[in-house]
Amino acid sequence: MAQQTNEALARLRSLVEQDLQRTNEVILEQLNSPVELITQVGDHLLNSGGKRLRPILTLVTAKLFGYQKADVHALLAAVVEFIHTATLLHDDVVDKSNTRRGQATANSVWGNKAPILVGDFLFSRSFQIMVEHGDLRVLRIVSDCCAIISEGEVMQLVASNDLATDEERYLDVIRHKTASLFASASQLGAVVADQSDEIAQRMYDYGMMLGTAYQVVDDLLDYSAETEKLGKNVGDDFQEGKITLPVIHAFRSGDAEEQAFWRRCLEDEEQDESSFDHARALIAKHGSLDYTMSQARALIVKAKAALAPLPESAERQALMDLADLSVDREY
Template sequence: MADTTPEALARLRELVSDDLERTNRIIIEQLDSHVEMIPTLGQHLLNSGGKRLRPILTLIAAKLFGYQGNDHALLAAVVEFIHTATLLHDDVVDKSNTRRGRATANSVWGNKAPVLVGDFLFSRSFQILVEHGDLRVLRIMADCCAIISEGEVMQLVASNDLATNEARYLDVVKHKTASLFASASQLGAVAAGRSDEEAAKLSEFGLKLGIAYQVVDDALDYASQSDELGKNVGDDFQEGKMTLPVIHAYAHAEGEEKEFWQKCLEEDEQPEGSFERAIALIRERGSLEYAMGKARQFAAEAKAALEGLPDTPEKQALANLADFSVDRSY
């Protein structure tokens, strides 16, 4: 039976606890720099209570195939560095003040330092990969970083644009978020020396998991509490992000409703009470239920991608993670 409780995530971590500890040691070692701002700012975000899902995916995928070496921990550290770099850049672009309940780096140090430290983390990641010496791994992560960057630009272009439809939104999600989930999962299979076919299954799992996870994140911005979510609810609305609940609500809006969305998002006019009105309209149109239905569809596709892989506790843990991704409140 699938486990969708928060304990499912804890059990997933337990399966790779030693490997995750090794990964954390590598992260600390590789953050070292004679430029004091780099480890200080990097540690600020790395220690802010993140779930470490992406590096865990690399570790659990390798363990699924019985891998006994150490390379997967090194690759998991690279995955976390790249994720951390994107968060530093995201918070500057989005002008975010909190993440995971703590002040963002840009709210503490300003915009310049987080951007530059993010650049350092990207650069250090590729130093590690070059030293690792596996061109297959290097290609996966180089492609992934390019795709993520494309996704960031795609989201920027789509912001405040009510012409953004569901297909365009999902394309942004695939690039900006799901691509790293996919690469993290694929790296575990590659580290274990598995075939391209098996690695592709893990990549497909990660991609669909990442889409489901982001769709839920976007829905929670209109359905959760700030202390649960780890960020200020309503941030997406204030930033004019075209997420699935908004896209669905606008597509089914009529008359004055359409004018409301146009003023709030395209014209960036949000008088007091606008966010509460947005939530009410989203609920009236069943847009949260629609978004969650889509998330469950992608979670089911993620689990289907695991078919044919070894029946191990790790495989079950990944399936549970797919279920947890759509049944969480944070």
């Protein structure tokens, strides 16, 4: 499956290879700062092997609708990547993460203060780029997205270690914290190509469903993947007390003894060396991974439905394939 994942990503990238190269150039240009630590921390994460899915969404969508003007789409794709990178820097500090994509996190190298401040710089630089571009539609989309992401961060903080979190609340956190940037990235490609509000909304809906499914699968992989493939320690979510869909399903399916175990581990944060293995056994017992995957696949059906009325093209097919890839992956 890992080979299929790599091949699908390669096909997607090949459609916008030159645009993606220009996006990377813009990223390096805009990351440049007389403050050396900003460049060091930004380079550390931007060059750590990320898939660049969100900026690719902007580029592929723009190409889907025939955008052929100056490299504004590359600028906006860089903005999308800066915002994503800023959220990762902040997330790793909040989550006290030591590894990401198989490498040391910025906070484990420089401590907590530098990543937070560099994340703030990336947010600020993103708005500088958009103001220079001067399109109020773009500025509104991205500013709204940043506010939604921030709300999602707070929502996740409130929901952590709280087994009263139900499935809808869990999905609402994902829609805010993760999927909103997928949605805005897709919408930006349509807007820069001067598409109608209806088409822009379709692309937003596609990105929202795609991003939600992508995060649901990420949460599933924390209980099923191998650390070497996932790029972080399997079980991190469990140790941090995150209430994700596999946990929600296993908890509500369990008896009183099982629910007491979940409360002890996630709400009271009392875990020992055997706790994660027992958690995985309970998740397997109740088919919670299968249930989680079924919910992700249902979201992908909706994502594809948003694209269905669009004319057939290599770009449309690539977005369809990306939807499938978001659930059929190992990392």
